[in-house]
Each structure stands twice: as structure tokens, then as C-alpha cells.
Amino acid sequence: MAGQLILLRHGQSQWNLENRFTGWVDVDLTDTGRDEARNAGRLLAEDGIRFDVAFTSVLQRAIKTMWLALEEMEQPWVEVERHWRLNERHYGALQGLDKAETAEKHGEEQVHVWRRSYDTPPPEMDRDDPGHPCHDPRYAKLDVRALPGTESLALTLDRVLPFWHDAIAPRLKAGDNVLVAAHGNSLRALVKYLDGVSDDEITGLNIPTGIPLRYKLDDELNALESAYLGDADAAEKAADAVANQAKGK
């Protein structure tokens, strides 16, 4: 039997709090975000799941969320792999901008397309921009052509999937319980793939911070069921709040 898969979006980050587009910018968790991560750990501990491996991105908000959750579960010894392919979707030239101000400037509809459409990427960040990942030492060993200056959800899925197939799926097929601590949009890409969500429907899907999402999978890793742990209404309200972040002021 395949192992269980838990997807966990990081807790509130400083730029979630400030309502700024974040993408690959490596912002830290807030105190609330740390509490959310510990709370996710408590929900997982109450559930009784034991992880065999945890995967996360190379961005500290996801790494620390994973850490705090595993610590709360008293499973700090679990094998961990960090990989850039689980990073947040690159938000291009929008990174750092206030979401509500951007909606006022370009219109809520345009911002919704940039945030939630499947295949329209936000405006691209120039390679000369010091914020472009080609200037970040953590990506220095990667082929520079793999490093995005913007990404649609489709492009995000394209770079998440090789890691799913090479690293995550074999562990699940071996029966291991797997934690993936990542980001709103890298996880939306995975959910789209696992649940076969259409390009249209994915525009309405939002993932709340710090609430574990459990998948039960068959031997071929088809999703049999998925549900947020804990209070389902609270998870739905938190997802709605994410959807509403880019309303004009």
C-alpha cells in the first residue's frame, strides 16, 4: 500500500502579513507563522502519523515550518531533503509589491489572472535585477537556463513534477509516509496534478497557511481522498482569506 502524503503550506510569512507578492524572495516566518507551524505539528501528532521522509524547498519559511512541525511531533530525526523545485512559483516583476496596491493600479481582474490563471505568467523580472535567482549563491550550481524570471502555474508544475516523479513518488510507492512542506502555488500545482483539477477550476483553488492536507493514495498514486486536518470550516475560511488578498484598497 502507498504511504500517506501530507502537504503543508508554510505558516504566515512577514510578506504574507504585509500582503506583498513573495515568490522566490526568502522572507522569514512571523511569530504567528511559527505558531501556525507548531499547531500543524500538534494536529499531525494527534492524528498519530509517523513520517519516514520530509521534503521542502530551499526557502526558509517552508524549511522552518517543516522543522517546527516535526519538532512539535517529537520526530525531529526524520530524513529531510530540500530542493529548489519545491520553491514558490516565481512571481517575476511583481515580487515585493503590495497585492492590494497592484490591484488598484492594474485592476483586480488582471491581478487575479497573474495570481491564479493556469498559464499566464506575471511580467518577467530582468536577469540584471539583483533579485533574479541567477545572482543568488544557493542556485549557483544549477544550469542558469533552469532559473526562472517569472512563472505561471503551468511552468511551476513543469518544474515541480520531475521532483515528484524522481524523489517523492518512489517513497510513497514504497509505503513511506511523506511530508511535503512547501508554498501556496507550488502546492497548488501538485494538487492540480494529483486531483486532475481542470485549468479553469484551479483559478478558484487557494491553500491556507499552516494547515496539513492529507492525501490517501492507491498503489498507482491516484488520489483516493484528501482532507485538511482539524476544523474543516476554519480551513475553508483561511483559504477564502487567501483568495481575497488582492482586492483593491
Ligand SMILES: O=C(O)[C@@H](CO)OP(=O)(O)O
Ligand atoms: O506571494 C506569493 O508568493 C504567493 C504566496 O504567498 O501569493 P499568492 O497567494 O498571491 O499567489
